[in-house]
Amino acid sequence: MKATMLKFIMYLQDSELVASFQRKCGLFAIEIEHQCSDETKLVRDIKNPPDDRLTAKQRGNGNLKEQLIGSETHDSNSNYKYETTGHNVDGAYWPRYQVRNMLFYYLFLLSAGLGQEVFYITFLPCIHWNLDPFLCRRLVNMWTVVMYIGQVMKDMLKMSRPLAPPVVKLETRVDAEYGMPSTHAMAATAISFTLLLSAAHRFQFWFEAGLLVAIVLSALVCLSRLYTGMHSALDVICGVLISGMLMLVTYPSWETFDQLQLTSPLSPIVAVVLPLFLSYSYPELDHYSTTRGDTTIILGVGSGCWVGYWVNQQLGETFEPQGEFPLPLPALTAPALARGSARFLVGVALLLSTRQVVRTLSLWMLCTWHQVSADDTQAHRRKEIEVPYKFATYAAVGLVNTTLLNKVFVLLGLS
Known part of the structure; x- marks a missing residue:
């Protein structure tokens, strides 16, 4: 009984439970994969498979690097929102999260x-x-x-x-x-x-x-x-x-x-x-x-x-x-x-x-x-x-x- 209770408490304390709730509400942690070409910056969700990557061209808004400059950016096609940190890798910013449900x-x-x-x-x-x-x-x-x-x-x-x-x-x-x-x-x-x-x-x-x-x-x-x-x-x-x-x-x-x-x-x-x-x-x-x-x-x-x-x-x-x-x-x-x-x-x-x-x-x-x-x-x-x-x-x-x-x-x- 004690072991079961302790396991349940650890479950409630688990960071992954919080991250899972965030993803269910449309909030995803993301990162930039820095490629050789400045024109091809790929964005992927940490929890998503590689085939979910989107290039700047696929987003239909030119250079993704320009999209991500600043504290907040929005995807014009999908209404997604990106938050970037100030971390710079050869001119590329690393977004912290992506919002897929603006209501939540x-x-x-x-x-x-x-x-x-x-x-x-x-x-x-x-x-x-x-x-x-x-x-x-x-x-x-x-x-x-x-x-x-x-x-x-x-x-x-x-x-x-x-x-x-x-x-x-x-x-x-x-x-x-x-x-x-x-x-x-x-x-x-x-x-x-x-x-x-x-x-x-x-x-x-x-x-x-x-x-x-x-x-x-x-x-x-x-x-x-x-x-x-x-x-x-x-x-x-x-x-x-x-x-x-x-x-x-x-x-x-x-x-x-x-x-x-x-x-x-x-x-x-x-x-x-x-x-x-x-x-x-x-x-x-x-x-x-x-x-x-x-x-x-x-x-x-x-x-x-x-x-x-x-x-x-x-x-x-x-x-x-x-x-x-x-x-x-x-x-x-x-x-x-x-x-x-x-x-x-x-x-x-x-x-x-x-x-x-x-x-x-x-x-x-x-x-x-x-x-x-x-x-x-x-x-x-x-x-x-x-x-x-x-x-x-x-x-x-x-x-x-x-x-x-x-x-x-x-x-x-x-x-």
Whole structure:
């Protein structure tokens, strides 16, 4: 029994399983065979037999070498897409992958984006601005807990990501990170189902439809981690299970934590001291990884939002919907959509401005204090610089989102 279980786990961890999924979705690793003639560069898939080779002439677009120059190229006859590396062999570039199904390509890239900073800095605040600050607070709290635990587990377990080849890797920034568990899968699961469970007590909607949406969105994000080649099936499955277990364990205490977070006089102190401590005590690695910086960003956002929601509660300006819960969902009228779009654009602009200003100032102050150049990107990775500047930057973003922006909307007549 143990041997069978171990064999199954190894199967889920196998890089070839990820590569097989990619090929089924139309993503193929390819390479260039450098021939003597510049006019005859042959392209073949690593997994395909030799008779699948296509010459430049057969592609009907002249010299293949010209096709492959640049980061992305498209085949005019087959609608295939090629991605090239910067590796040069006598003028010939070596493509990394070929996309044969553009629908899956864009679907999974978009789904992968649901676990990136651009999504968090737009979707979570948008819930606060256009629906209910209560829901945003719940989401940020759960997202912070789940992501911190997932990031720490990565650097403690130290399990590698899928190997390339055979896997095609579409992301490079986080390739130095370890793989187990998938924090994309954890975050997608936590955000989807925390929103579903919390909204059920605040708004009237068809719960089964919400459940279906939560399942589909979570599944798309999970599958995108296989498609992009960044995680094994085991990483993704464990990420979902860990996130689900954390939600199950913490769910009974959500209401109690809400009350303490909003009313306790110690709340703002804990909101700053605890995340800062967790940022500085993050596990050390023998090489630089983006996990510490990304974790600090998450903790900074959680800290800033925590303080902001406490301040709003003390001032009696929570900006939450009024009435007897659950309330009907806001009507999607043209004026409502226009106001919502305006709040979104103003909000994102102010958050990005806050991020840029505070980041620049904090980096300049820290680099001056430590006597290093503010342009030295290697210096930015030092703990004494990376942790405080990222924490300050994103704590400011969280604070502005929860306190200042609501007042701006009122002044602009967008409330």
